Amino acid sequence: MSTVERVETPPAVEAVELIRIRMPLVAPFRTSFGTQTARDALLVHVLAGGVEGWGECVAMEEPLYSSEYVDAAEHVITAHLLPRLWRNGPTDAAGVATVLEPVKGHRMAKAALEMAWLDAELRAQNRSFAQRLGAVTDRVRSGVSVGIMPDVDALLDTVQGYLDQGYLRIKLKIEPGWDVEPVRAVRQRFGDDLLLQVDANTAYTLADADHLARLDEFGLLLIEQPLPEEEVLAHAKLARRVRTPICLDESIVSAVVAAEAIEMGACSIVNIKPGRVGGYLEAVRIHDLCRERGVAVWCGGMLETGIGRAANVALAALPGFTLPGDTSASDRYFAEDITPPFVLGDDGCLAVPQGPGLGVDVLRDVVDSLATARQTVRPR
Ligand code: NPQ
Ligand code: MG
Numbered sequence: 001m002s003t004v005e006r007v008e009t010p011p012a013v014e015a016v017e018l019i020r021i022r023m024p025l026v027a028p029f030r031t032s033f034g035t036q037t038a039r040d041a042l043l044v045h046v047l048a049g050g051v052e053g054w055g056e057c058v059a060m061e062e063p064l065y066s067s068e069y070v071d072a073a074e075h076v077i078t079a080h081l082l083p084r085l086w087r088n089g090p091t092d093a094a095g096v097a098t099v100l101e102p103v104k105g106h107r108m109a110k111a112a113l114e115m116a117w118l119d120a121e122l123r124a125q126n127r128s129f130a131q132r133l134g135a136v137t138d139r140v141r142s143g144v145s146v147g148i149m150p151d152v153d154a155l156l157d158t159v160q161g162y163l164d165q166g167y168l169r170i171k172l173k174i175e176p177g178w179d180v181e182p183v184r185a186v187r188q189r190f191g192d193d194l195l196l197q198v199d200a201n202t203a204y205t206l207a208d209a210d211h212l213a214r215l216d217e218f219g220l221l222l223i224e225q226p227l228p229e230e231e232v233l234a235h236a237k238l239a240r241r242v243r244t245p246i247c248l249d250e251s252i253v254s255a256v257v258a259a260e261a262i263e264m265g266a267c268s269i270v271n272i273k274p275g276r277v278g279g280y281l282e283a284v285r286i287h288d289l290c291r292e293r294g295v296a297v298w299c300g301g302m303l304e305t306g307i308g309r310a311a312n313v314a315l316a317a318l319p320g321f322t323l324p325g326d327t328s329a330s331d332r333y334f335a336e337d338i339t340p341p342f343v344l345g346d347d348g349c350l351a352v353p354q355g356p357g358l359g360v361d362v363l364r365d366v367v368d369s370l371a372t373a374r375q376t377v378r379p380r
Contacts, residue, residue, distance in 0.1 A: 010092040011048040014379070018077065018377065020041070020371065020372045021305075023336075029147045032203035033064040033065060042056070042070050044056070053118070058112075058308060076103070078375070078377055096114040096117050097281065107279075115308075128354055129314035129358055140321070144169075148173050160190075166348040169197065170186065171326065174199065175203040180214050206231070226246070228250075229250040236266040239266065246268060247267055248267040273301075280315060298316070299316035310359060317352045338366045339361060
């Protein structure tokens with residue numbers, strides 16, 4: 001058979017295993033929406049014509065970051081998304097989002113399926129995520145997200161520890177009552193050259209504009225998602241009242257919203273999280289449109305296991321990712337990961353996996369030891 005212009009029939013997915021795992025965090029992680037001590041993750045394992053693929057759903061145990069949560073994601077996958085995919089017949093990874101388009105929202109659930117389909121497809125084609133997404137580098141600069149601490153001394157010790165490890169950028173989680181003082185303390189202790197930014201996870205209102213402008217004197221790279229998810233226009237109004245660049249996270253749920261937010265002047269930087277926007281392919285579209293408009297992007301993090309981390313690192317290797325991401329090493333969060341761990345290099349970078357698909361081996365015995373529930377879904 002000729003290989004020229006051959007239209008390959010995508011491999012039919014014959015089974016989808018949904019595995020819930022509980023991974024303890026190395027330390028509690030406090031944000032403006034709560035304190036997390038463990039990661040309850042949902043893994044998607046697809047089997048298709050002798051190849052396998054892995055996906056990870058980034059929804060949290062509780063709907064505190066966004067409206068999605070892991071039990072709901074698992075339910076919509078089994079009750080709505082997989083039945084649509086089975087009914088449609090075999091589709092390639094690029095077609096998953098199209099088939100699932102009639103279902104509103106549930107982007108983290110959709111992203112997990114598309115990711116598993118992509119991994120299977122790429123493993124079959126002997127191509128990497130990095131190649132498929134358009135990576136232009138084999139190492140990505142890494143930052144770290146630092147939780148709200150009991151006091152400033154504990155914060156300074158924690159930041160010192162991360163800088164000793166080689167992280168290139170520090171992001172402080174903030175909330176009303178924990179903002180100007182910790183930022184001032186970190187700036188004073190570590191100097192003006194430290195790449196420093198803050199993330200409020202929607203904890204403020206537009207009435208706090210004058211207070212947030214007090215952060216201007218500290219030369220922050222950006223302030224991330226100060227206002228509620230739906231308040232895109234309010235971010236544009238805030239942007240005219242502070243000098244620190246506004247970066248959106250929670251608000252950016254699609255390429256369409258990203259384009260509108262930029263046009264409105266609501267953000268000059270975008271945090272790209274593939275789960276939040278419905279998958280890696282939509283994430284690439286957001287990267288592309290931001291790049292066309294001169295808007296810097298960086299790769300966010302959702303405390304991914306090595307599966308999601310591998311794909312994030314591949315994405316962060318695209319040319320528009322000009323700021324260090326929350327692509328931290330595995331040991332920032334977990335003592336034991338379900339893949340060989342991502343380790344921070346002496347240059348403060350993580351290596352982009354180059355093997356087929358995600359390019360990481362899933363340690364099945366570790367997955368099994370952490371599993372709290374599992375089910376296998378087949379077409380019927
Ligand atoms: C953010 N991530 O950028 C998120 C928020 C976040 C690295 O700061 C469990 C699962 C706990 C997902 C805590 C970082 C979490 C989580 C925070 C996501 O806004
Ligand atoms: Mg954020």
